[in-house]
Amino acid sequence: MASASCPALVIAAPGSGQGKTTATAALARLHARGGRRVRVFKCGPDHLDPHWHELASGAPVHTLDLWLTGERDCRERLHAAARQADLILVEGVMGLFDGENSVAELARRLGLPVLVVIDASAMGGTLGALTHGLRSYWSDLPWAGVLANRVAGERHADLLRAGLRDPGDWLGALPALGGFEAGRPTALLPERHLGLVAAHELPDALARLDAAADALATTPLGRMAPADWERWRVSFDAPPAGGAAPAPLLAGRTVAVARDAAFCLVYPANLELLEQLGARVACFSPLRGEALPDCDALWLPGGYPELHAPALAAHTGLQAQLRAHVAAGRPVWAEGGGMLALLESLILADGTRQPMWGLLPGQGTMHRRLQALGPRVLRLPGMDEALRGHSFHYSSVDSSAHAPRQALRPGTEGAAEAPGAEAVYRHGSICASYFQPWFASAPRALARLLGSH
Known part of the structure; x- marks a missing residue:
């Protein structure tokens, strides 16, 4: 070329x-x-x-x-x-x-x-x-x-x-x-x-x-x-020839993706990679009360659930579908605002408490000051490559959910203390964090988060 x-x-x-x-x-x-x-x-x-x-x-x-x-x-x-x-x-x-x-x-x-x-x-x-x-x-x-x-x-x-x-x-x-x-x-x-x-x-x-x-x-x-x-x-210059295409790690699987004003922080390239891995991507709008598509895995991207909390909480039919999805052991990957939507409640900036979907134990709190900002890496057990991404949020989360892994600042892996580490919660088939990854940095790790082994 x-x-x-x-x-x-x-x-x-x-x-x-x-x-x-x-x-x-x-x-x-x-x-x-x-x-x-x-x-x-x-x-x-x-x-x-x-x-x-x-x-x-x-x-x-x-x-x-x-x-x-x-x-x-x-x-x-x-x-x-x-x-x-x-x-x-x-x-x-x-x-x-x-x-x-x-x-x-x-x-x-x-x-x-x-x-x-x-x-x-x-x-x-x-x-x-x-x-x-x-x-x-x-x-x-x-x-x-x-x-x-x-x-x-x-x-x-x-x-x-x-x-x-x-x-x-x-x-x-x-x-x-x-x-x-x-x-x-x-x-x-x-x-x-x-x-x-x-x-x-x-x-x-x-x-x-x-x-x-x-x-x-x-x-x-x-x-x-x-x-x-x-x-x-x-x-x-044209890219060197021979670049390997991503392995079809998600072939035959359907990944539902929340896409609307409440879940709008999405890299287009992340959607592209899902398709390159063989997945069928099915977008839907929780904010409009659209039904959860028939899917093998669910991705809840970042966004602004705090601005639409009453509307999200009002869609009880969708909540029931989400509970059934989790009860069936189908994976959920939730990042940033997607994680906030899964919590039991969210304290808004004016101090009011708003019920959320209740699939992840704990509550979130909105703050007027930035709580975290910067690059992060997430390494899953047995994986040579780490997912690269970032953390950027004005909220905090208090959850009793198990957090077996952390997304760390680059260069802090193996350190006695890891300031700025973001918990990666695991609750049933739900995996949730403030960490927002660039999927192509570690496609196999991403496929594991979405249930492919």
Whole structure:
């Protein structure tokens, strides 16, 4: 298979909260409106930003991460995208140089030019110093330029641009985008615990993206013609031949997957892997009271059961079906919010106690502060490979269920103490944890969680 090439950018920032997602989605929407085929990727374990990018681009959004998904997977996905797309955009995570497997390292290994988005709302000429530092910190970092965000007006933009050592770095300025509700300023892409509100939850989501695209269209970056993007064309080599296809470890088995606003934190690649392993995937909506499909195993992904607790608890018919599934010894894998839904009760942020499904002993408690964040690994007995994933939650769980295993921070296996370890509860045929895995990191371990031995 020959190499493929396509204009491509990494959209990065000095840190979180600078406006990477808005800029990426605006750029994707602007070009998709113009009839270009845009593919967007997201760095790091993020389930929410991709909802916006998928709406903006009209194409599925996959994860790129040197640790979580692996460099080979990153290269394969970019090569496949370059064969079909007119433009590839990769939104970074956290700050450009944050972490051992940083966005900068991804950009350097794959030859992706970096566009830096900087919140310039409280700075002037310092934008130039910050841009110079980010550009020159690694001499071999592919570079595109800087987009100033939350800029007050033309005079402010002129001050920012004047501070740049290289005038060619300037790709424009975006104003603070949003509106007002009840006299208060609101964000164009609103947030809550765990991250952005998913695009499908807002009826005017596309209008919000169009507003961001319209603002970007007035900048030098937004006015660039397709021919101008050739300066950022990247060649992606074809993956080496002979890569083994996943063994059909779930052949003949049906895996039911909860999919709705209460269970929305799903990597598309995880669904793909289930099918590659031979499983028939049957999605259903607990929130709408849909019946549990006839299945051999059930996966309850993460999400927001706390926002829909009364509706979930009201569907007693589904609860009865879930109890019958467990009584028959059929496996359940529940992660994050999926685990919360299985508990006896959940104490919400306002202190009220809400009954849940009652299949897993114990209760959960919602907190206003983050309880855990970061990469985790889960090794099952007798398995050479460990599942890689992450933990990110604002709740805690108090359960009497047996927890024979833990998902650990990388590098803490075998340590006398393992801070940040996440319990993996086992109760009958239920296996539940805050740990949210990338299935392809250990397909055999995943198949065991779903009942294949």
